[in-house]
Amino acid sequence: MGIKYCDEIMEKINNGFCISPDAFKIGEAAILGMLYEVSSSPSPGLISPYSSGSHSDMNFYTFLNSTSSIAHAMYICAQIGIDYEDEILEKIRSVGLWAEKNMLRATDGINTQRGLLFLAGVTAAAAGMCIRNRYRVTRFNISKMASIICYGLVERELKTLSNSKKLTNGERLFLEYGLTGVRGEIEKGLPSIIEVGLPCYEEAISFGLSTPKALSHSLIGLMTVVEDTTVVNRCGIEGLNKMREMAIKALKLGGMKTLEGEGYINKMEDVFVAHNISPGGAADLLAVTVMIHELEKHFRKDE
Ligand SMILES: CC(C)(COP(=O)(O)OP(=O)(O)OC[C@H]1O[C@@H](n2cnc3c(N)ncnc32)[C@H](O[C@H]2O[C@H](COP(=O)(O)OP(=O)(O)OP(=O)(O)O)[C@@H](O)[C@H]2O)[C@@H]1O)[C@@H](O)C(=O)NCCC(=O)NCCS
Numbered sequence: 001m002g003i004k005y006c007d008e009i010m011e012k013i014n015n016g017f018c019i020s021p022d023a024f025k026i027g028e029a030a031i032l033g034m035l036y037e038v039s040s041s042p043s044p045g046l047i048s049p050y051s052s053g054s055h056s057d058m059n060f061y062t063f064l065n066s067t068s069s070i071a072h073a074m075y076i077c078a079q080i081g082i083d084y085e086d087e088i089l090e091k092i093r094s095v096g097l098w099a100e101k102n103m104l105r106a107t108d109g110i111n112t113q114r115g116l117l118f119l120a121g122v123t124a125a126a127a128g129m130c131i132r133n134r135y136r137v138t139r140f141n142i143s144k145m146a147s148i149i150c151y152g153l154v155e156r157e158l159k160t161l162s163n164s165k166k167l168t169n170g171e172r173l174f175l176e177y178g179l180t181g182v183r184g185e186i187e188k189g190l191p192s193i194i195e196v197g198l199p200c201y202e203e204a205i206s207f208g209l210s211t212p213k214a215l216s217h218s219l220i221g222l223m224t225v226v227e228d229t230t231v232v233n234r235c236g237i238e239g240l241n242k243m244r245e246m247a248i249k250a251l252k253l254g255g256m257k258t259l260e261g262e263g264y265i266n267k268m269e270d271v272f273v274a275h276n277i278s279p280g281g282a283a284d285l286l287a288v289t290v291m292i293h294e295l296e297k298h299f300r301k302d303e
């Protein structure tokens with residue numbers, strides 16, 4: 001899939017792209033989501049301040065370096081949503097590719113957040129579109145704008161695939177299993193976040209859990225529904241089924257709201273590492289769950 005660069009945007013960036021206060025606020029929420037996500041624990045199979053999960057090539061500081069290296073893209077993607085009506089995905093992709101190079105420099109070539117760059121970049125632009133159209137900045141309006149930005153993405157980028165070129169993990173897994181990964185999630189308007197991530201996060205907060213525990217509770221909820229291609233890429237469909245089965249059981253035990261549920265979630269860490277399971281997709285969706293939660297809080301105050 002040749003990604004269409006947008007020279008206009010790269011020109012503007014090189015000559016001082018003007019970022020508005022609203023775009024700064026949107027970018028700030030995206031970066032907070034990324035920092036909260038990698039700081040959450042327990043986070044079975046994932047990087048946290050206390051564990052490298054199922055990873056031997058990166059740690060907590062790799063993710064801090066990575067997050068700081070892509071932060072600028074969040075402000076720019078938000079402004080693109082505020083400024084433009086057309087070719088938004090092409091403009092975001094140009095910024096994403098540019099930021100991706102920065103990320104790889106900051107991580108010594110390790111892919112820490114390529115998917116998150118796409119997911120959070122589109123979400124930031126979707127929030128910007130709400131502002132442009134004078135819609136309330138809510139999860140439902142962000143979801144609608146994200147679907148509009150990514151309309152036809154699966155059809156255009158996955159359903160036209162052939163084995164004739166070098167495939168990304170996601171493209172290969174679409175051909176093998178029909179998984180649509182991050183493209184399907186964002187084109188459908190982030191259903192995992194709207195229907196599970198946010199409700200679990202807000203239920204945990206209302207229950208009185210600390211932020212780290214509320215984040216873990218939401219992550220486990222996301223693991224029950226996310227069609228996570230990083231898990232399938234690492235350990236096949238069996239690995240995805242294992243993750244879902246354990247996450248469903250953890251929630252049935254109360255998740256982070258009960259000692260029994262928390263004990264089971266801590267046990268999941270050992271099982272995930274033993275099976276090389278790392279739910280990077282669920283982790284990215286947790287980061288964007290926090291992003292949207294923060295955006296609603298901030299822009300509700302302005303109403
Ligand atoms: C647009 C792309 C990013 C699409 O990439 P791809 O064609 O590979 O499609 P997917 O596999 O569907 O998604 C890519 C990444 O998105 C995350 N993800 C997976 N499933 C879902 C889901 N259902 N919903 C949301 N997000 C999902 C996941 O990213 C995270 O995991 C990655 C780290 O995984 P890890 O296993 O640790 O590392 P790997 O390198 O994969 O393996 P190892 O080497 O360690 O063994 C990390 O990226 C996290 O963010 C999926 O990996 C891309 O194709 C694309 O078009 N890129 C070009 C430029 C571009 O558009 N960039 C961004 C623009 S803003």
Ligand SMILES: Nc1ncnc2[nH]cnc12
Nearest residue numbers: 038046047112280283284
């Ligand atoms: N905390 C984390 N650990 C591993 N992969 C991730 N991808 C996004 N966040 C991650």
